[in-house]
Amino acid sequence: MDVLTTTAAEWGIALTPQQREQFAIYAAELMRWNERVNLTAITDEHAIVARHFLDSLRCGLSWGAPPASLIDVGSGAGFPGLVLKIAWPAIRVTLVESIAKKAAFLEHMRVRLGLSDVVVLVARAEVLGHDPAQRERYDVAVARAVAGLPVLAEYCLPLCRIGGRFLAPKGAQIAGELAGAQAAINRLGGRVAAIEPVLIPGIEPRTLVVIDKLAATPPQYPRAPGLPAKRPL
Numbered sequence: 001m002d003v004l005t006t007t008a009a010e011w012g013i014a015l016t017p018q019q020r021e022q023f024a025i026y027a028a029e030l031m032r033w034n035e036r037v038n039l040t041a042i043t044d045e046h047a048i049v050a051r052h053f054l055d056s057l058r059c060g061l062s063w064g065a066p067p068a069s070l071i072d073v074g075s076g077a078g079f080p081g082l083v084l085k086i087a088w089p090a091i092r093v094t095l096v097e098s099i100a101k102k103a104a105f106l107e108h109m110r111v112r113l114g115l116s117d118v119v120v121l122v123a124r125a126e127v128l129g130h131d132p133a134q135r136e137r138y139d140v141a142v143a144r145a146v147a148g149l150p151v152l153a154e155y156c157l158p159l160c161r162i163g164g165r166f167l168a169p170k171g172a173q174i175a176g177e178l179a180g181a182q183a184a185i186n187r188l189g190g191r192v193a194a195i196e197p198v199l200i201p202g203i204e205p206r207t208l209v210v211i212d213k214l215a216a217t218p219p220q221y222p223r224a225p226g227l228p229a230k231r232p233l
Contacts, residue, residue, distance in 0.1 A: 001027075003201060004049045004057075011061055013087060022086050022113050023053060029105075029112060030077055037101045039077040046202070054200045056080030057087055059142055059167045062196060062210050066091055067139030067164075073125045073155050074098075074145035078106055080169065081142060085115055092117045094138070098124050129158035129222040136160065136216065142167045149181035149209065150232040154222045157188040160213040166190060168209040169198070178209065184233035189215040 001024055008015050015023070027048050034040060042051050056079045060066070066088045072081025075095040085093040095118065097103040103122045110118045121128070128134045141156035141164070149168060156166045170177070174195060185192060190211045198206040222228055 001049065003046070004053055007054055007201060008057060008087075011058070013057065013060065015087065019086055023049075023083075025113060026078075026082070026086070026109060027053075029109060033105050033108070037105060039102060039105060050200050050202045052077070052079050053083055055169055055198065055203075055206065056083035056144070058198050058200070058208060059169065060084055060087060062167055062194070062208055063140060063165060068092060069138045070094070070140045070142065071096060071134075071138045071156075071159050073141060073143040073152075073159070074147075075106060076102055076145070078109060079144050080167075082106065082109060082115075082118075084142070085118055086113065089115070090117075094119045094121060094134075096121050096123055096125060096128060098122065124225050125155035125159070126222040126225040126228065129155070129217075134159060136162065136164075136213075139164050140167060141165075142169075144169050147229060148232055149177050150184035151228045153181060153185050153188050153190060153211065154228040154233060157185070157190050157211070157213060158217040158222050160190075162189070162213055162216060164213045165193070166211040166213065168211070170207050170209055172205045172207055174207050174209065185211055187218070187233060188221055189213055189217045 069092045071094040073096045075097045106120045141160045143152045193212045194210040196208040
């Protein structure tokens with residue numbers, strides 16, 4: 001965990017002893033659960049720190065003051081939402097995961113790490129986006145799922161409040177994907193604010209796409225479950 005602490009400090013994030021212990025427990029539980037639930041293909045602790053913890057933590061450098069509320073769509077094993085909650089415990093975090101076994105792991109980690117103000121929802125983003133209790137309620141939406149930007153934007157921008165922000169960690173080669181997503185982002189009420197380089201020791205360069213929510217998402221979005229992925233905007 002030394003690389004996590006050192007790199008976080010270089011980014012201006014001072015992890016307390018309690019937070020460092022939480023991350024150690026998180027890594028151990030992830031490896032233990034992964035033996036029976038397919039949570040991640042990355043099973044080495046050093047790789048978990050670099051590819052999961054630090055890649056997730058980097059999102060927190062892109063919001064200025066920490067948000068009051070955050071929703072992680074397609075959270076999987078908790079990346080990036082659970083990592084961000086550990087580092088910024090005052091944020092109210094909602095973790096959305098449609099696969100029940102993965103959601104069970106998230107609920108287990110919520111209890112195991114003693115985290116408050118964390119809600120785990122077994123749901124699809126296309127449904128949540130039309131729920132008045134969820135639609136345009138969050139300061140920040142994040143999605144690290146393996147999907148194109150038009151798809152992720154349709155999942156996440158309906159959940160962001162106007163003036164909020166959508167963060168999408170991506171690989172280094174983003175130019176083509178971004179060009180193809182501009183029209184969809186604009187239609188959904190967003191605008192690309194920045195493409196930030198992400199440099200993490202020991203892994204290939206990555207990027208973070210930062211999208212501001214400028215206007216209300218039209219009421220027909222998101223479309224029915226499955227349609228955003230099948231027919232991207």
